[in-house]
Amino acid sequence: DGGITQSPKYLFRKEGQNVTLSCEQNLNHDAMYWYRQDPGQGLRLIYYSQIVNDFQKGDIAEGYSVSREKKESFPLTVTSAQKNPTAFYLCASSRYGTGGSDEQYFGPGTRLTVT
Amino acid sequence: AQSVAQPEDQVNVAEGNPLTVKCTYSVSGNPYLFWYVQYPNRGLQFLLKYITGDNLVKGSYGFEAEFNKSQTSFHLKKPSALVSDSALYFCAVREFITGGGNKLTFGTGTQLKVEL
Numbered sequence: 652d653g654g655i656t657q658s659p660k661y662l663f664r665k666e667g668q669n670v671t672l673s674c675e676q677n678l679n680h681d682a683m684y685w686y687r688q689d690p691g692q693g694l695r696l697i698y699y700s701q702i703v704n705d706f707q708k709g710d711i712a713e714g715y716s717v718s719r720e721k722k723e724s725f726p727l728t729v730t731s732a733q734k735n736p737t738a739f740y741l742c743a744s745s746r747y748g749t750g751g752s753d754e755q756y757f758g759p760g761t762r763l764t765v766t
Numbered sequence: 767a768q769s770v771a772q773p774e775d776q777v778n779v780a781e782g783n784p785l786t787v788k789c790t791y792s793v794s795g796n797p798y799l800f801w802y803v804q805y806p807n808r809g810l811q812f813l814l815k816y817i818t819g820d821n822l823v824k825g826s827y828g829f830e831a832e833f834n835k836s837q838t839s840f841h842l843k844k845p846s847a848l849v850s851d852s853a854l855y856f857c858a859v860r861e862f863i864t865g866g867g868n869k870l871t872f873g874t875g876t877q878l879k880v881e882l
Contacts, residue, residue, distance in 0.1 A: 655809075684869070691775075693856060693872040694810075709869065741809055754800060755870060757809035 654678040655758035657742050662763045664736075672727045672761045674742035681747055683725035684755060687711060688739040697740075700725055729763065736765045768793045768861040770840075772873035779847045779880055787842040787876045789857030798860035799840045800870065801831055803853045810856060816840060827851070847880045854878075 654677040664670045676683065682701050686694040696709030700719040714733025719725055725744075729736045739762050743755040770791045779785045791797050798817055802810040814825025821833045831842045842855060854877050858870040 657809075691874060693874040694870075695872075696869050699869060739807075743810075754812045754815055756812065757802075759809045760807070762807070 655742060655744055655756055657740075657758040657761050659761060660759065662761055664763070664765050666765055667731045668765075669728055669730050670736075670763065670765075672729065672740055672742075672763070674725045674727065674758060676723050676725075676742075676744045676756075676758075678744055678746075678756065679722070680744035680756070681722070682745045683719065684743040684745075685709070685715070685717065685725070685727045686741045686743065688741055688760075694741065697727065729765075736763060738763060768797075768859045768871050770799075770857045770859045770871060770873040772855075772857055772876045774876050775874075776877040776879065779878070781849050781880050781882050782846050785844050785847040785851070785878065785880070787855050787857075787878060789840045789842065789873060791838050791840060791857075791859050793859055793861075797840075799831075799833065800858040800860070801825065801829070801840075801842050802856045802858065802872075804856065804875075805853050813842070813855075847878075849880050849882060852878055852880045 656675045658673045684699045685697040688694050695711050698717040700706040703722050716728045741760045742758040745755045746753045800815045801813040804810045813829050814823050816823045816833045824830045829844050854875045856875050857873040861871050862868050
């Protein structure tokens with residue numbers, strides 16, 4: 652899982668509550684990403700950030716928000732507007748946000764259960 | 767848009783036998799292809815990538831992958847499977863994003879089960 656930490660590992664919330672998932676990296680990578688994983692669907696990109704103070708929507712951004720105030724941190728907030736928030740959330744980083752052929756490094760993930 | 771397909775949800779193989787996990791891709795331009803492995807309740811681990819050059823790419827843990835442009839395939843292989851190789855394997859393609867940046871588009875994953 653390299654130098655990326657995600658906390659907590661398991662998270663339980665009631666429907667209607669916002670929740671923030673933490674992602675920290677000490678790899679000095681410029682780019683960071685949030686993915687959602689559901690059984691049989693692979694990984695889907697929620698948000699990504701190429702540099703500090705900049706981020707872009709991915710394929711399934713509705714109901715989520717992010718911030719990138721520091722290079723090493725990229726927290727994800729799952730809002731009450733997200734219709735089906737229960738999933739496994741993975742954070743990743745890569746050395747460069749633009750161009751390049753570098754691979755992404757993943758954190759250990761946070762399993763969110765909303766009831 | 768770029769895409770990858772993993773046609774098999776599950777692959778079963780006996781320990782010591784060769785294994786192949788299939789991946790086909792659809793891209794415009796030259797593909798940048800990746801293989802990742804995921805153990806239960808863990809993040810993804812990078813195995814190998816193809817950018818350019820030799821069609822046979824060697825990666826971590828004895829895995830290799832063969833890039834075949836005419837068949838648009840990038841199959842993952844290992845000459846002799848281990849029980850510890852049992853995991854979920856993802857193929858991915860890098861996709862450039864309008865305005866800069868890039869992202870990975872993943873296949874749906876193939877569960878590999880290696881039995882004694």
